[in-house]
Amino acid sequence: MQILTGFGASSQGKNRLSFSFQSQPSITSTYFSPIQSRLQRSSFGIAFDIDGVVLRGRHPIGGSSKALKRLYVDSTSCGTLKVPFLFLTNGGGTPESRRAIELSELLGVNVLPSQVVQGHSSFKSLLNSFENELIIATGKGEPALVMSEYGFKKVFSIDEYASFFENIDPVSQYKNWTSKQAFDLTSDSEKIMRRQSVLSKRVKAAFVVSDPVDWGRDIQVLCDVLRSGGLPGQENGNQVPLYFAADDFEYQAAFPFKRLGIGAFKIALESIFNRIHHRPLEFVSYGKPNPLVFKNVEAVLRQILSSHCDDHFVNKGDIEFNGFKTLYMIGDNPVVDIKGAREAGRPWFSVLTRTGVFRGEGNHIEFPADLVVNTVEEAVDYILESEHIS
Numbered sequence: 175m176q177i178l179t180g181f182g183a184s185s186q187g188k189n190r191l192s193f194s195f196q197s198q199p200s201i202t203s204t205y206f207s208p209i210q211s212r213l214q215r216s217s218f219g220i221a222f223d224i225d226g227v228v229l230r231g232r233h234p235i236g237g238s239s240k241a242l243k244r245l246y247v248d249s250t251s252c253g254t255l256k257v258p259f260l261f262l263t264n265g266g267g268t269p270e271s272r273r274a275i276e277l278s279e280l281l282g283v284n285v286l287p288s289q290v291v292q293g294h295s296s297f298k299s300l301l302n303s304f305e306n307e308l309i310i311a312t313g314k315g316e317p318a319l320v321m322s323e324y325g326f327k328k329v330f331s332i333d334e335y336a337s338f339f340e341n342i343d344p345v346s347q348y349k350n351w352t353s354k355q356a357f358d359l360t361s362d363s364e365k366i367m368r369r370q371s372v373l374s375k376r377v378k379a380a381f382v383v384s385d386p387v388d389w390g391r392d393i394q395v396l397c398d399v400l401r402s403g404g405l406p407g408q409e410n411g412n413q414v415p416l417y418f419a420a421d422d423f424e425y426q427a428a429f430p431f432k433r434l435g436i437g438a439f440k441i442a443l444e445s446i447f448n449r450i451h452h453r454p455l456e457f458v459s460y461g462k463p464n465p466l467v468f469k470n471v472e473a474v475l476r477q478i479l480s481s482h483c484d485d486h487f488v489n490k491g492d493i494e495f496n497g498f499k500t501l502y503m504i505g506d507n508p509v510v511d512i513k514g515a516r517e518a519g520r521p522w523f524s525v526l527t528r529t530g531v532f533r534g535e536g537n538h539i540e541f542p543a544d545l546v547v548n549t550v551e552e553a554v555d556y557i558l559e560s561e562h563i564s
């Protein structure tokens with residue numbers, strides 16, 4: 175991939191920071207007077223990955239808090255933005271509103287719900303197909319709550335769904351963990367009604383919203399649902415549609431070494447399903463690196479721009495008319511973040527950090543980024559310098 179004119183760093187910035195480029199960018203040394211600078215207001219936005227870029231577990235990394243504060247007009251980092259930015263993560267399991275509160279607390283900046291795009295955010299686009307249909311959702315956190323907040327009216331978590339089928343998990347008595355389930359709050363008569371409704375109706379779609387907790391039980395129940403055409407215990411039928419919020423094989427969490435993600439779960443499910451069903455498993459994966467996700471993010475950044483950005487720093491008129499000149503994707507995973515930005519094409523510019531999945535000295539060989547830096551703070555320094563924002 176060639177770096178296009180307009181993506182160049184100033185020679186000063188390039189010397190100060192140890193950036194690695196896939197190829198040498200065009201370097202301009204034009205001096206901008208204050209008046210010219212106003213006329214050349216930037217038309218760019220930034221998407222930050224979360225795990226391995228701004229956080230490891232619940233701890234900020236790579237100078238993320240300081241870097242993010244530079245994107246706000248106010249030093250308290252709670253008001254208007256200088257630059258439209260959002261978090262683009264394949265993680266999830268909690269509604270965007272709740273994730274925004276959590277990120278605000280951990281990073282010390284005011285993150286809005288509209289600034290959080292998770293793997294499962296794309297499931298909203300399936301509302302027309304399944305709004306009033308029986309669906310099941312699995313994954314850590316509160317997958318059913320996530321889906322019901324998107325507007326799906328008949329969603330069950332796989333925990334609750336499985337509880338209606340006696341002995342569906344033959345080893346459940348050996349699992350000594352307990353899980354708090356929302357349906358525990360419902361009355362007995364309501365529970366009976368819900369159970370009857372589940373036992374007599376077919377599931378129309380299954381969603382893997384976030385990293386599954388109980389892989390064994392989930393694989394068993396999903397195989398039951400998928401191969402029976404939506405009702406466990408029935409003969410083989412047409413496979414029920416299956417959707418994954420993401421496809422990450424591995425990701426960087428709090429443990430020093432990479433952890434298995436949704437993509438690994440998908441391989442396990444697929445492998446087993448294909449042994450017991452006459453047709454191979456069919457599924458759709460959302461999240462990065464799906465280029466559609468990047469298209470959607472562009473639209474979200476436009477909304478953030480018009481509602482929360484200061485005209486002084488960003489050229490709203492130009493963006494509304496011509497679109498963003500540059501959109502920066504800052505990520506730690508070449509296979510997910512960098513591959514996705516590369517496949518999305520212009521105006522995306524990929525920045526790879528060394529704080530998560532990728533730890534190499536140079537660039538990634540298979541999916542090289544436009545720029546490689548050590549930390550997210552270096553990435554933001556580079557971007558603001560390139561875009562003439564102090």
Ligand SMILES: [Mg+2]
Pocket residue numbers: 223224225226227425426505506507530
């Ligand atoms: Mg990551």
